[in-house]
Amino acid sequence: MVDFEVVELPETDHVEEGDTAPDFTRPLVNDEFWEDVALSELTEEGPVLLVFYTMDGAFPATYMWNEIRDRNWGSEAQRASEKASGETASSDGRDITIVGLSVSDPYAHKQLIHERGMDYRLFSDPQNGVAEEYGIVNDLDGMAGVSEPRPAVFLLDEDRTVEYAWVAEEWPDFPDYEEIEDAIAGR
Amino acid sequence: MSQPATAQSAITLYRLEACPFCERVVRKLQEYDLDYQSRFVEPMHSDRNVVKRVSGKRTVPAIVDETTGVTMSESANIVEYLENTYGEGARTDGGEAHADAEEGA
Numbered sequence: 001m002v003d004f005e006v007v008e009l010p011e012t013d014h015v016e017e018g019d020t021a022p023d024f025t026r027p028l029v030n031d032e033f034w035e036d037v038a039l040s041e042l043t044e045e046g047p048v049l050l051v052f053y054t055m056d057g058a059f060p061a062t063y064m065w066n067e068i069r070d071r072n073w074g075s076e077a078q079r080a081s082e083k084a085s086g087e088t089a090s091s092d093g094r095d096i097t098i099v100g101l102s103v104s105d106p107y108a109h110k111q112l113i114h115e116r117g118m119d120y121r122l123f124s125d126p127q128n129g130v131a132e133e134y135g136i137v138n139d140l141d142g143m144a145g146v147s148e149p150r151p152a153v154f155l156l157d158e159d160r161t162v163e164y165a166w167v168a169e170e171w172p173d174f175p176d177y178e179e180i181e182d183a184i185a186g187r
Numbered sequence: 188m189s190q191p192a193t194a195q196s197a198i199t200l201y202r203l204e205a206c207p208f209c210e211r212v213v214r215k216l217q218e219y220d221l222d223y224q225s226r227f228v229e230p231m232h233s234d235r236n237v238v239k240r241v242s243g244k245r246t247v248p249a250i251v252d253e254t255t256g257v258t259m260s261e262s263a264n265i266v267e268y269l270e271n272t273y274g275e276g277a278r279t280d281g282g283e284a285h286a287d288a289e290e291g292a
Contacts (some may be wrong), residue, residue: 032237033201033226106227 006170009150014135014167019049021160022133026123028099029109036122040160047096047163047187048156049180051074052136052149056112057103060151060172065100067177069118073184076097096155096184103128105146125149136167151175155183163187195262198275200222201238203230208262209248219273223250 015021017066028037043046047171051068054060068074074096101123109122123130131137131149138150153175155164164183166175194279198216200223202209216223228235228247235245242249242260255272259265271277 027227032234033228035226090262107229110229 006172009138009171009173010151012135012137012167014152015154015162015165017162017165018024019162021154021156021159022130023121024125024130024133026101026125026130028121029106029113030121030122031110034106037123039156042097042099043156043158043160045097045160047165047184048096049096049098049184050154050156051098051175052131052134053102054099054151054172055102055148056108060133060174061102061112062116063121064151065112065118065173066117068098068120069116071177071181073181074120086154096187099123101125101130101149102141103146138168138171145163153180155180155187157187194214195250196222196224197251197254199251201226201228201229201241201247201251202226203247206247211262212248212250212265212269215269219269221273251269 021128022160023038023040025036025038027034030123039048039050050065053064099122100118102109103126104122105126105128106124109124112118113120113122125131128137128147128149134149134154136150136152137147139147149172151168153164153166154162157163164180166180168174198221200209200212200216202213203227204227226237228238230244235247235264237246238249239245241251242258244260248262248265249258250265251258252272257268259268
């Protein structure tokens, strides 16, 4: 991407594969409203890909959600596309809920969902407590008093056991989308 | 006092942040210690299709009470419904007959 070493983030003791992902309740925003939802309510319905990303206006948020949207990850978008193509859903292990989390407030989330035209719901965690629980806090230099999660992706089964984990080691850093697709397909 | 966050609550309240009419309903729900799930919508009326689908109007507050099968808008109506259904001397039939009468109001 660039011809110099990208800034490294310090080592962190974060949630890893095999761990049980901490449960939390936060406002979960869809394209019409938001309400408090627990992560465990989502995993009870099936596997969940939990995507931590930068605040909504930052360019990595745009890049990541464009990519995920264009790859059509997740049950809702997947079902819609398979319905359109006349094929049946969930025979390929991709019947999974994709959900995001950033420190942006619900109003910003609604705007992002509209701007990106995405069929994914987003948790709002302005005080960054979830990132603390997951060991992925990123204190932002030059923005006093502001921290957010490091970009990170966790694939969780129905018991919130982490089947795949990726946590940013550089700033910025982006998930390996192919690797995540393999992890989802390999379930 | 804050309500437990469960999607299983019988009462869903559609509300707008800092809307005094919504807070009036919240005060009554809390007074009767009722479990409810809040769904927040946008200030712009045109962005409230979910409320329109549920209640027939885009106004908030609006509540859906699965216990009685009642869906209702307008804070004065909702407060009166809650008082009659869950307040002291509430009707033992859950207030459904009352709610039906209210719909024509």
